[in-house]
Amino acid sequence: MSDVTAFNNCINVFWRQHEAELSRFLTSKTGDSEKAADLLQELFLRARAHSDSFCEMENPRAWLYRAARNLLIDGYRTTREFVELEEDTPLTDASSDVISTLDICLPETLQALPEDERWLIEESDLNRRPQQSLADELGITLTAFKSRLLRARKHLKETM
Template sequence: MSTALTAAAWQQHRASVYRYLRRRLPSVELAEDLVQETFLRLHRTPPQTETPAQLRAWLLRTARNLVVDHYRARRDEVEVDDALAADDGDRAAALRTLEPCIAPLAARLPEQYRAALLWDLAGVPQQEIAARQNIGLSGAKSRVQRARNLLQQEFQHCCRYHFDHADALIGYTPLAASPACSGVAGEGPP
């Protein structure tokens, strides 16, 4: 659809699409986002009609489908503890919060990384991790960081992250269909 036609449809139908969405969604922001998505879909793949009544019906049907998709995605979403979304940047605390959920993934890591990660999650100081693994402090720090990165990669294969408007992690959805997620789907934070 041309930009001019999309703009005209926006002017004519935006308010009714917004009212429709706002009655069915928990927040103004989400309703506004889905209004925009509705009109993006109109612009990308317009219906085969030109009449205003049929166009309005198409827009409302598209908006309804977006609401259904939103709630379907939320059904499987797991909320994350507030400690994970804290602004303190303490990644180890975030990992400790998710430990019960990610234990099966940690088991997939090579032994040296798995041990360093599990000790880190348990709050063992990195100097003690270095002593336990018979390596230097800088080596222990590198090993813990590498273990965290490997675990994050494993986690990303199994879950879709959800962030708020400030890019703070607020939840995740296990991707049960992924073969990499056996033993993980359905588990979540305590």
């Protein structure tokens, strides 16, 4: 028996055993039997795409459910609705006031910080220098740099 024939026998037997169960699962998640049928067909195609390993899997049923969940997630991601914002929407007066206040407050507050904390925030956040290069410049690990930066930001927030 050829590998293709063996796979077809394997997948057909397995599919007949679990098709109704998978269909109910997909219908319960989508609330639409037609959409569930489309997803079920896509699921079968994914199983066929893994023909080299599907029948040797320890738990092909679990794999099918994971693949079904992934299909559902993919579907939700592609059908999300986004609200387009107009590019020429002016800032509200309140947001302009907040930005103006921050423009005045931030430099003063930064000056109140210890020099090492101020340098971390200025270089990383304001000048947008890569954190790895800043860590290298200080002779510390990236993790240590991130920890110091987090403490500096926390101190800045408390000072504001």
